[in-house]
Amino acid sequence: MTRTPPQFDRLERFYALALRLYPAPFHDEYGPSMRQAFRDALRDRTLSRRSLIPLVLRDLVTSIAKEHLAMLRDTFARPALIFNALVLAGISTGVALALYAIPQQVLRQGLNDPQLQLAGDLTARLEQGIAPAEADPAGSVDMARSLAPFVIAYDDEGRPLASQAHLNGKTPTPPSGVFDYVRQHGEERVSWQPILGRDHGVRIAAVVQRVNGPHPGFVLAGRNMREVEAREEQVEHMAGLTWIGMLGVIVAGTAVFGRFTKPKTA
Amino acid sequence: MATGTTPTAPLTSAVFAILLSLAEGEKTGSPSTGLGRWGGKHGYLIMKDARAPEGGGVRLGPGTLYGSLDRMMRDGLVEESGVSDDERRRYYRLTNLGHSALAVELERLDAAVASARSLGLLPHGSRS
Numbered sequence: 089m090t091r092t093p094p095q096f097d098r099l100e101r102f103y104a105l106a107l108r109l110y111p112a113p114f115h116d117e118y119g120p121s122m123r124q125a126f127r128d129a130l131r132d133r134t135l136s137r138r139s140l141i142p143l144v145l146r147d148l149v150t151s152i153a154k155e156h157l158a159m160l161r162d163t164f165a166r167p168a169l170i171f172n173a174l175v176l177a178g179i180s181t182g183v184a185l186a187l188y189a190i191p192q193q194v195l196r197q198g199l200n201d202p203q204l205q206l207a208g209d210l211t212a213r214l215e216q217g218i219a220p221a222e223a224d225p226a227g228s229v230d231m232a233r234s235l236a237p238f239v240i241a242y243d244d245e246g247r248p249l250a251s252q253a254h255l256n257g258k259t260p261t262p263p264s265g266v267f268d269y270v271r272q273h274g275e276e277r278v279s280w281q282p283i284l285g286r287d288h289g290v291r292i293a294a295v296v297q298r299v300n301g302p303h304p305g306f307v308l309a310g311r312n313m314r315e316v317e318a319r320e321e322q323v324e325h326m327a328g329l330t331w332i333g334m335l336g337v338i339v340a341g342t343a344v345f346g347r348f349t350k351p352k353t354a
Numbered sequence: 355m356a357t358g359t360t361p362t363a364p365l366t367s368a369v370f371a372i373l374l375s376l377a378e379g380e381k382t383g384s385p386s387t388g389l390g391r392w393g394g395k396h397g398y399l400i401m402k403d404a405r406a407p408e409g410g411g412v413r414l415g416p417g418t419l420y421g422s423l424d425r426m427m428r429d430g431l432v433e434e435s436g437v438s439d440d441e442r443r444r445y446y447r448l449t450n451l452g453h454s455a456l457a458v459e460l461e462r463l464d465a466a467v468a469s470a471r472s473l474g475l476l477p478h479g480s481r482s
Contacts (some may be wrong), residue, residue: 112419116380118424121397122416124442128398147415155421304439 227252
């Protein structure tokens with residue numbers, strides 16, 4: 089019996105450890121034969137160690153990746169598994185949409201509460217015949233900076249009569265279509281953008297009500313949406329991350345489940 | 355699972371070298387198992403044949419070899435002979451489909467070499 093050099097034993101032990109990086113079914117099926125082939129190569133005097141070791145290392149890297157990819161391909165080629173994964177992905181997409189839509193709607197609806205109160209109060213005072221300047225005392229709310237709610241009274245032509253707010257020193261007026269709609273329906277709730285732009289624009293959550301009586305006109309109560317939109321963006325990020333996380337769990341779970349339920353082909 | 359159809363696309367160098375090695379073993383009929391009859395070839399013998407210039411000069415590692423053999427068994431090109439002198443060694447041989455696949459590939463290569471020769475890219479009389 090020939091004695092095995094100690095460095096061969098060390099290399100073989102290292103190779104046996106590296107074989108565990110292959111997918112378990114492949115390792116179980118071919119691990120002993122691969123180890124034997126490596127042992128044979130080590131003992132082959134026609135093959136230099138200098139060329140064998142780089143060849144085996146390259147082979148380990150490429151074939152481990154290849155066998156894992158082949159296992160994933162086999163797993164995801166099973167229609168029942170793919171169907172289950174798609175159903176779960178659909179459910180998780182619905183859950184993620186709900187995680188975004190419900191808080192977003194709660195935030196957006198709650199944003200209008202002070203404006204509804206302010207617009208209702210001012211409309212009632214104006215319909216009682218109180219002068220606009222008296223009913224809506226001038227204020228100094230900067231619509232671009234302040235988060236405070238404000239009210240503006242307009243005449244029947246849409247011209248400002250009294251305002252608690254200003255934008256660049258002026259009282260802005262919403263598009264005439266808004267007044268036309270309110271004239272017919274009595275009230276409108278709109279996201280009004282007196283200054284356009286994503287980063288430097290100004291967006292106002294506005295409630296516009298019709299003023300009837302001896303001096304018809306309109307009342308607009310508004311509030312800068314900046315803070316609520318920032319919260320909506322946070323909710324969107326959280327829902328997005330949750331969705332990606334759930335999809336990741338589904339893909340990993342499907343791969344693991346497929347691996348343990350892989351039908352024997354041999 | 356064997357598909358039972360001869361591959362028509364060009365074979366990979368690893369698959370071609372494995373088929374060639376197993377075919378060579380059948381032709382020479384050398385009793386590789388030491389059991390006195392042809393029982394196929396084991397992994398390292400195939401790797402060694404593939405590395406030789408006449409075997410294709412393909413440097414196969416054990417991972418590539420057994421990964422290829424696994425897929426070739428599923429495609430029905432090779433099979434285990436069931437003969438073994440050592441439980442750690444598994445012996446493989448060609449199936450009829452494997453013979454057909456090798457013949458198709460050799461014809462394809464032969465046609466390519468003939469074409470190259472007719473275009474003057476390969477001198478007449480050189481080895482093909």
